[in-house]
Amino acid sequence: MTKVKTRFAPSPTGYLHIGGARTALFNWLFARHHGGKFVLRIEDTDLERSTRESVDAIFEGLGWLGLDWDEEPEYQSRRTDIYLDHIDRLLKEGKAYRCYCSKEELDEKRAQAMAEGRKPKYDGKCRERGDQPGNRPFTIRFKAPTTGVTAFDDMIKGRVSFENSELDDLIIARTDGSPTYNFVVVVDDATMGITHIIRGDDHLNNTPRQILLYEALTYTAPEFGHVPLILGEDKKRLSKRHGATSVTAYKDMGYLPHAMINYLARLGWSHGDQELFSIDELVKYFDSDQIGKSAGIFNPEKLLWLNAHYIKESSNDSLAELIRPIIEDGGQNLADGPDLASLIAILKDRVKTTTELAEMAKSYYLEDIEIDGAASTKFLTLETNEILKALASGMEMLAPFDENEVERFFKEFIAEKGLKMNKVGPAVRVALTGGTASPGIFEVIAILGKDKTVSRINRAIR
């Protein structure tokens, strides 16, 4: 068997979106699983819409996800000569012809066909014309068979077949001489030695035309695998309307690449009941036979759950690396508070994104915290004033000031005063964190340190 070579071929007209990312992932996984190569091809033949920024955004997205590629990326805009050669070949062999029909004429016929309930397709008007009116603009069309069947065995969908009579003579070169998509993909995939094409099933209808082109060009067609599309909640094709659809947007919102990879892999592919996969496991298990045939709906909640999971699994140090800049950008000086990694240790079970983690961590570096109004009225009362005072002065003497010692002190304190923990805990929590939700109170005190603890408690006394 020849060595597997897959490709991801985005057109640089925007960012890397969720759907594209999954296609890239499947190609990457397939190549890695089979010990083959994964390459990139930038489909920038549409000069109007293609931008350098988009190319960078796509590279950035892939890089963030950890999808590395094996060769220098190809750019279609630099391969014009190759395409022109192939068009010439077809023309010389009589497998393509010049079409002088105008765009307007074509549009009109298309509209009419639709109106009459027919499938709009080129009527072959210029197919057999012998003359070549030199001064009129023309496109070049591929002369496709009008009878017979074009069928192929899709890796995902199984056998798919089309009547050739359904197909028409597609334009392979525009009036300005530039080659069109369906033609260049074939030339590219053939000349780049791509063995397996895994792409969205919106390309399923293009496949028979492309196969015909492979045949005309006497190239062997690769294997095709058409992955069902990812839909939005309204079951429509995922688009900007559905909110965040760019992978980098998720990076910015505090998602971990591993969570995104895991989520995307499981959307449309499965390995029994397993939900959580390391990258190595994905490479080990991934193959085309377990890819589902039906479209899936993008479910942000499951992604979020995976993110929370991988945050818990991440080391405190790696999370610290991620959120340190966010906290510092917020104006906080990390030297003014606890060791960030230690703080993360008590916080990370309570967040679903790293953004949230950073947000939560911030208050531990603040000199002055803002106390939630409702929490204050409920838990900071005249009665608690006395308790807090005594607590603060008591803790002032504490040494060492660690979690165990603090806990021992509290237990002793409430026993002495005949109090219950639920009388003291909430008040201290509100004083220290400004709210009613936080890690264990002893953990908070220990991590805050004596100075901040005492001063925050004193400040909370009314």
Added chain:
RNA sequence: GUCCCCAUCGUCUAGUCUGGCCCAGGACACCGCCCUUUCACGGCGGCGACGGGGGUUCAAAUCCCCCUGGGGACGCCA
């Protein structure tokens, strides 16, 4: 409209190829209980699906047909 593809809990899915082990399993979400000074985490439990109709068969979520529903394509875009 025409062609192509698809159809299991709200969602992602296992099971379908190789019919019986499935009055359908897992996960997210949701609800409840437990753990707990709070919020989370975690543990336990609950809710919840084979789109409909015909066949084939001793037996169908699984095979066949029709219907319905959904998606995609129909560009001198990719």
